[in-house]
Amino acid sequence: xxxxxxxxxxxxxxxxxxxxxxxxxxxxxxxxxxxxxxxxxxxxxxxxxxxxxxxxxxxxxxxxxxxxxxxxxxxxxxxxxxxxxxxxxxxxxxxxxxxxxxxxxxxxxxxxxxxxxxxxxxxxxxxxxxxxxxxxxxxxxxxxxxxxxxxxxxxxxxxxxxxxxxxxxxxxxxxxxxxxxxxxxxxxxxxxxxxxxxxxxxxxxxxxxxxxxxxxxxxxxxxxxxxxxxxxxxxxxxxxxxxxxxxxxxxxxxxxxxxxxxxxxxxxxxxxxxxxxxxxxxxxxxxxxxxxxxxxxxxxxxxxxxxxxxxxxxxxxxxxxxxxxxxxxxxxxxxxxxxxxxxxxxxxxxxxxxxxxxxxxxxxxxxxxxxxxxxxxxxxxxxxxxxxxxxxxxxxxxxxxxxxxxxxxxxxxxxxxxxxxxxxxxxxxxxxxxxxxxxxxxxxxxxxxxxxxxxxxx
Numbered sequence: 001x002x003x004x005x006x007x008x009x010x011x012x013x014x015x016x017x018x019x020x021x022x023x024x025x026x027x028x029x030x031x032x033x034x035x036x037x038x039x040x041x042x043x044x045x046x047x048x049x050x051x052x053x054x055x056x057x058x059x060x061x062x063x064x065x066x067x068x069x070x071x072x073x074x075x076x077x078x079x080x081x082x083x084x085x086x087x088x089x090x091x092x093x094x095x096x097x098x099x100x101x102x103x104x105x106x107x108x109x110x111x112x113x114x115x116x117x118x119x120x121x122x123x124x125x126x127x128x129x130x131x132x133x134x135x136x137x138x139x140x141x142x143x144x145x146x147x148x149x150x151x152x153x154x155x156x157x158x159x160x161x162x163x164x165x166x167x168x169x170x171x172x173x174x175x176x177x178x179x180x181x182x183x184x185x186x187x188x189x190x191x192x193x194x195x196x197x198x199x200x201x202x203x204x205x206x207x208x209x210x211x212x213x214x215x216x217x218x219x220x221x222x223x224x225x226x227x228x229x230x231x232x233x234x235x236x237x238x239x240x241x242x243x244x245x246x247x248x249x250x251x252x253x254x255x256x257x258x259x260x261x262x263x264x265x266x267x268x269x270x271x272x273x274x275x276x277x278x279x280x281x282x283x284x285x286x287x288x289x290x291x292x293x294x295x296x297x298x299x300x301x302x303x304x305x306x307x308x309x310x311x312x313x314x315x316x317x318x319x320x321x322x323x324x325x326x327x328x329x330x331x332x333x334x335x336x337x338x339x340x341x342x343x344x345x346x347x348x349x350x351x352x353x354x355x356x357x358x359x360x361x362x363x364x365x366x367x368x369x370x371x372x373x374x375x376x377x378x379x380x381x382x383x384x385x386x387x388x389x390x391x392x393x394x395x396x397x398x399x400x401x402x403x404x405x406x407x408x409x410x411x412x413x414x415x416x417x418x419x420x421x422x423x424x425x426x427x428x429x430x431x432x433x434x435x436x437x438x439x440x441x442x443x444x445x446x447x448x449x450x451x452x453x454x455x456x457x458x
Contacts, residue, residue: 008237010285075121097132134158147308176355186271217250
């Protein structure tokens with residue numbers, strides 16, 4: 001199996017969901033990853049991973065694969081800004097659309113089925129990314145996008161209608177089948193009180209207006225003053241910390257906010273969502289995960305995927321433009337808080353069937369895998385895999401715990417030896433022979449002192 005992802009909490013979560021679904025279905029399967037940071041993927045999750053420029057190794061990886069499936073994003077215009085355009089697909093493509101198209105062509109050459117699982121796309125207004133997406137379609141990729149807006153972008157780029165089937169974001173599986181959410185209580189370890197804070201998850205973006213941070217800071221100050229809730233700044237990507245820091249510096253109530261200066265581990269972040277009142281977010285999966293739990297979210301519409309999600313959830317009234325005024329932001333938050341139960345009921349009704357739709361995407365993936373497994377591949381017998389079932393960090397922790405226990409044993413053994421020596425010494429000091437010996441050793445010293453004193457008197 002091959003998965004291609006970027007590096008932030010949403011993408012990492014999709015990787016975990018996909019790997020868990022695949023390994024539950026096929027217990028002896030090997031999950032391999034093409035990702036932006038192979039060291040982190042191998043260290044944190046234990047999967048064999050390659051970065052996108054290692055084309056020869058990727059080709060060999062695909063040679064023995066039963067499927068190539070994509071999770072996450074980057075099917076939009078912006079990633080192409082730092083490339084040479086469509087020719088990038090034939091030179092040094094990374095994870096942008098041209099890079100994904102190149103990997104699809106490899107899979108097509110080797111007869112490996114291609115699935116884009118619950119992905120989002122758009123805007124796709126520039127020629128290079130549209131050509132890259134069209135190439136994916138020509139290579140036989142099957143697109144199972146999360147919203148209608150993505151379907152429209154794919155059609156406009158030239159993907160055949162028969163290659164598109166609308167699904168939902170795979171994170172909706174967390175609300176039904178996959179029990180990733182902790183029971184709650186994580187907020188206390190961060191100095192927060194359940195339902196007395198709201199989660200803020202923002203990001204640096206090239207379309208953020210010049211006064212964006214000032215307006216957000218003023219709005220959050222007013223929300224805190226009017227509601228009594230604490231703003232908790234939680235980064236979904238390490239790059240989010242900079243904009244969070246800039247906004248907090250501009251807030252009057254900066255001493256009352258809680259700021260996380262590094263991205264939390266999965267369980268801690270999900271636990272914070274379980275305990276939060278609502279979200280104020282640019283990050284899509286911050287809004288999605290609140291919605292999965294029936295909690296409202298206020299979305300900042302920086303990309304088509306945000307608008308598409310809120311429209312699909314019937315939450316358009318909770319969507320704000322990046323240039324929204326302070327008054328508009330405060331008013332929307334106030335409306336969400338005052339109509340909380342009504343909104344929560346509406347959200348729960350919307351998400352009730354979404355896990356089943358997400359499962360449909362995996363059913364299609366598994367069908368193609370099983371067709372592929374039934375075919376004899378000339379190269380399959382030449383490949384041997386040694387899958388790692390635990391992450392390197394977990395193994396190193398276990399080894400460290402074993403070493404600590406060994407050192408504790410050595411320490412206890414040395415302590416016992418020391419105590420035994422002390423006891424033997426104390427027993428010796430109390431013996432008759434020790435006391436006689438001590439007296440005999442003291443006699444010459446006393447005689448010398450006596451003769452010395454007598455000599456001085458004479």
